[in-house]
Amino acid sequence: MLISREFFARPSVEVAPDLLGRVLEHETADGVVAVELTEVEAYAGRSDPASHAYRGKTQRNAVMFGPPGHAYVYFTYGMHFCVNMVCLGEEGSASAVLLRAGAITAGEDLARARRTRSENRLAPRDLARGPARLCQALAIDRSQDGADVCVASSPLRMLGAAGNPARSGTVLARGDDPPRPPRRILTGPRVGVSSAAEIPWRFWYDGDPTVSVYRPHVPRRPKLVTP
DNA sequence: ATGAAGATTGCCT
DNA sequence: GGCAATCTTCATG
Numbered sequence: 495m496l497i498s499r500e501f502f503a504r505p506s507v508e509v510a511p512d513l514l515g516r517v518l519e520h521e522t523a524d525g526v527v528a529v530e531l532t533e534v535e536a537y538a539g540r541s542d543p544a545s546h547a548y549r550g551k552t553q554r555n556a557v558m559f560g561p562p563g564h565a566y567v568y569f570t571y572g573m574h575f576c577v578n579m580v581c582l583g584e585e586g587s588a589s590a591v592l593l594r595a596g597a598i599t600a601g602e603d604l605a606r607a608r609r610t611r612s613e614n615r616l617a618p619r620d621l622a623r624g625p626a627r628l629c630q631a632l633a634i635d636r637s638q639d640g641a642d643v644c645v646a647s648s649p650l651r652m653l654g655a656a657g658n659p660a661r662s663g664t665v666l667a668r669g670d671d672p673p674r675p676p677r678r679i680l681t682g683p684r685v686g687v688s689s690a691a692e693i694p695w696r697f698w699y700d701g702d703p704t705v706s707v708y709r710p711h712v713p714r715r716p717k718l719v720t721p
Numbered sequence: 722a723t724g725a726a727g728a729t730t731g732c733c734t
Numbered sequence: 735g736g737c738a739a740t741c742t743t744c745a746t747g
Contacts, residue, residue: 535728544728546743554743572740574729592728611731626729686728714726714737723747733737 495654499644502562506581506589510536511679511697513579513591517599517653518643520632527601527608527632528653529622531593533698533705535684537578539588543689547588558588563644563652566590567629567636574626575635579643579652594685594696596622597704598631605631619703677702686711 497516502509511534519528537545539558546555546568557566558580566578578590598605598621605621609631622628629635634650643652678700683691688711698705 537728546728549744552743568728569742570727571729572727572742574740576728578728594728624729684728688727709729711728723745725743725745727741727743730739731737732739734735 496644496646497563497652497654499561499563502579502644503582505583506536506538506591507695509579509581510534510591510695511681513593513652514679514697514699515677518577518593518596518632519600519651519653520634520638521649522633524633525601525604527605528599529596529628529632530599531596532702533595533696535592535594535697536695537590537592538695539583539590541587542589544684544687544691544693545588545590547590551588555588557640558590559586560640563642565634565638565641565643565650567634567639569636570626575629576625577629577632577634577638592625593628594625595698595704595706596628597702598622608633623704624706682708683710685709688713 513531513534517528517530539545539547542548547558551559557564562580562582564580566580567575569575578592581589583589606616609616609621622631638650641650642648643650679697680700681694681697683694684696685708
């Protein structure tokens with residue numbers, strides 16, 4: 495079941511905890527990989543010093559200023575991609591939710607192949623444990639920037655989870671997972687942000703092994719040049 | 722034009 | 735726990 499655009503047309507702080515347990519699916523020529531979200535972070539946009547949208551609209555963050563239900567993908571540290579879901583706060587607020595981690599629910603072999611660097615076999619919990627790892631497992635890059643996740647024809651789409659309220663009471667088809675019991679959601683400071691670090695806008699499933707480890711922001715030392 | 726910092730990760734000691 | 739990798743974006747001169 496596809497998630498509606500109205501779902502995303504709320505402040506990101508409301509959307510973020512609601513995204514836990516939802517499934518992001520990406521279909522490419524190689525196949526489908528899906529991830530059930532276990533950790534997210536809300537960014538408020540223009541009013542949030544930690545948001546990429548804080549200083550206004552640029553070429554990079556333009557999608558965040560557009561309609562909700564689209565993917566904002568950015569490139570960082572010269573090698574990593576991270577994906578957000580655009581939400582709606584106040585008009586033009588450019589709020590979004592960063593997808594930080596999840597559990598692979600489909601296409602595990604393909605996800606592992608994309609994530610594998612060395613000979614070591616990655617454990618399932620490590621396939622999408624962290625925002626850049628999640629993108630790598632799903633093969634998300636800047637070409638998915640602006641993708642609409644609310645239409646069935648999109649290669650990148652957001653689905654409701656098995657056992658979510660919309661499906662309770664329906665007869666499960668053979669092979670479907672049974673509904674799961676509700677899970678406790680914890681909240682705390684966002685990972686690696688230098689400003690507004692005290693605001694608890696990170697949400698995750700208590701005790702879930704796929705949730706990334708918390709790290710406070712640490713400024714990197716300037717490159718040292720010795721003549 | 723130039724430089725510093727970054728919503729991170731993996732490998733090293 | 736420390737640090738390098740790697741490059742885009744943004745701010746400043």
